[in-house]
Amino acid sequence: xxxxxxxREPASKIDLAPGIGGGGEIPTFDITLKVRRYxxxxxxxxxxxxxxxxxxxxxxxxxxxxxxxxxxxGTVTFRRSCAHGVCGSDAMRINGRNRLACKTLLKDLxxxxxxxxxxxxxxxxxxxxxxxxxxxFQSFREVMPFLVNRGHEPTKERLQSAEERERFDDTTKCxxxxxxxxxxxxxxxxxxxxxxxxxxxxxxxxxxSRDDAGDMRLEILNxxxxxxxxxxxxxxxxxxxxxxxxxxxxxxxxxxxLNRKI
Amino acid sequence: MANxxxxxxxxxxxxxxxxxxxxxxxxxxxxxxxFMRVSGIILVVLIFVHLWTSLIDGDGIKGVDFxxxxxxxxxxxxxxxxxxxxxxxxxHGTNGVRTIINDYAExxxxxxxxxxVLYASTVVIIVLGTLxxxxxxxxxxxxxxxxxAPYCPAP
Numbered sequence: 001x002x003x004x005x006x007x008r009e010p011a012s013k014i015d016l017a018p019g020i021g022g023g024g025e026i027p028t029f030d031i032t033l034k035v036r037r038y039x040x041x042x043x044x045x046x047x048x049x050x051x052x053x054x055x056x057x058x059x060x061x062x063x064x065x066x067x068x069x070x071x072x073x074g075t076v077t078f079r080r081s082c083a084h085g086v087c088g089s090d091a092m093r094i095n096g097r098n099r100l101a102c103k104t105l106l107k108d109l110x111x112x113x114x115x116x117x118x119x120x121x122x123x124x125x126x127x128x129x130x131x132x133x134x135x136x137f138q139s140f141r142e143v144m145p146f147l148v149n150r151g152h153e154p155t156k157e158r159l160q161s162a163e164e165r166e167r168f169d170d171t172t173k174c175x176x177x178x179x180x181x182x183x184x185x186x187x188x189x190x191x192x193x194x195x196x197x198x199x200x201x202x203x204x205x206x207x208x209s210r211d212d213a214g215d216m217r218l219e220i221l222n223x224x225x226x227x228x229x230x231x232x233x234x235x236x237x238x239x240x241x242x243x244x245x246x247x248x249x250x251x252x253x254x255x256x257x258l259n260r261k262i
Numbered sequence: 263m264a265n266x267x268x269x270x271x272x273x274x275x276x277x278x279x280x281x282x283x284x285x286x287x288x289x290x291x292x293x294x295x296x297f298m299r300v301s302g303i304i305l306v307v308l309i310f311v312h313l314w315t316s317l318i319d320g321d322g323i324k325g326v327d328f329x330x331x332x333x334x335x336x337x338x339x340x341x342x343x344x345x346x347x348x349x350x351x352x353x354h355g356t357n358g359v360r361t362i363i364n365d366y367a368e369x370x371x372x373x374x375x376x377x378x379v380l381y382a383s384t385v386v387i388i389v390l391g392t393l394x395x396x397x398x399x400x401x402x403x404x405x406x407x408x409x410x411a412p413y414c415p416a417p
Contacts, residue, residue: 124277135280186365191280224286228295231365258296261289 027057031106032114033064035076038125046125049073050114055106061094061117062101078129085241088177092129093118098179098239120182122191136178139194143202143220148213164209171204171249173242180236180246192225196236196246199227203249206256218257227254294357301354308347332400341395348391356384 031053038046051068062083069076081087083102090101095109095116109115123131149158174197181187181195202221206214221227227250236246315334317323334340359380367373401414408414 132277134276138276138280189365190368192282222289222292223282224291225282226291228291229364231361254295257292261292 028054029057029107029111030054031064031111033068034114034116035065035068035128036116036118037076037128038119039075039127049076057107059106060102061092061099061104061106061109061115062090064106064115065101065117076129077127086175088175088241091120091177091179091182091241093120098183100177100179100241103241120178122182122184122188123178131178131182133178135191136181136195136197137176139181139198140176140201143194143198143217144213145201145205147205147208147211148216149210150212158210160209167209168204168207170244171200171207173244174200174204175242176201177241179239179241180244183235183239185233185235186229186231193229194221194223194226196230196250199230199250199253200244200246203253206253214256215260218253218260221253222257222261227257230254294361298354298357301350305347305350305354308343308350312343312347328400332398335395335398344395345392348395349388352384352388352391356380 032050033053034048034050036046037049051072053064053067055064055067062080065076065078065080069078078090078092078101080090080102082089085100085103088100091098092101093099093116094101094104098120101117106115117129119125119129119131123133123135125131176197178197180200181197184193184196186193187195199221202217205211206217230247230250232247232251234247236250237244237248240246316326316330335344360377363373363376363380367376401408
């Protein structure tokens with residue numbers, strides 16, 4: 001009978017030089033967070049509040065806002081749902097640029113200066129960082145953002161080639177955060193312009209081979225407040241947290257209207 | 263006690279200043295957009311040839327006087343050239359300023375007045391310019407007095 005020598009597995013099979021190892025300390029740094037506050041129940045004037053916070057290198061602007069709300073001032077009001085860049089609730093103006101607070105790392109900002117957080121522009125502010133999104137969604141609804149198919153309903157899925165799907169792939173990524181529309185100077189003026197987001201979502205169906213209402217959507221966007229108000233300033237493309245080529249999509253819709261009319 | 267009524271969050275209330283009034287009919291904005299691109303390209307050619315013939319070719323800028331202009335406009339080619347340049351440049355510029363007014367004016371009344379001034383000045387300049395191109399006289403006789411320049415034929 002042989003005695004089995006059980007050799008125990010080492011905790012790690014890699015030898016590390018002394019001094020290296022562990023998860024590593026996450027660097028911390030101090031920031032000044034300035035938030036644009038507005039509460040119509042208290043005052044009609046908006047003002048800035050600021051807090052000095054010690055944050056970690058892995059923290060986002062949203063974490064700083066949470067820290068303020070949970071530890072300093074519970075009245076700070078903002079929207080956020082998933083907190084992971086998918087729901088599109090927490091678009092705000094961070095250092096003058098429209099960003100999702102949940103996708104903007106503090107370490108990527110200039111932490112030597114105060115970090116300015118404001119509500120997105122062009123829509124009525126309701127409280128602090130919350131704006132009335134209803135005008136934005138109204139434009140979205142007007143372009144009929146749903147599949148319209150006049151053919152017989154198939155017994156299985158509606159087939160489409162990979163190329164046909166690729167045609168509108170970019171514009172399927174929209175999460176309706178309003179970062180693009182509220183970065184558009186034309187929209188800021190009077191809020192009449194349909195706005196980049198509505199046009200992107202129209203583009204998603206106009207160029208979908210399964211959809212039959214492209215002409216109706218093009219007619220809607222041929223309005224005087226439609227695609228022709230776009231001045232190609234590229235603010236929307238710069239603001240989109242999903243990296244959608246918004247200005248390109250608008251240009252393609254313009255082209256489609258021209259091709260249809262002429 | 264009456265129950266307080268809380269409005270449904272989807273009550274369809276859109277801030278009134280955001281509702282679009284009067285859907286626009288026709289393709290005016292599309293045609294204006296197209297006109298800007300087409301006229302822009304044509305104007306590049308018209309203007310650079312104009313600059314070349316006036317400022318560089320021949321005697322250059324020193325050769326430009328009433329006589330030079332009159333000589334040019336004696337040729338119907340240059341009359342048409344300058345007429346097209348005048349109309350395209352004025353309409354291109356007017357449409358550009360029109361869009362700037364649309365983009366920046368916040369009140370409809372401001373828009374109306376700015377555009378009224380714009381359109382009035384456009385009409386004046388186009389009419390005046392067209393008139394000058396076809397009636398230009400380098401040696402005018404005003405109230406029987408000839409305004410003679412060295413290049414004018416002796417009276």
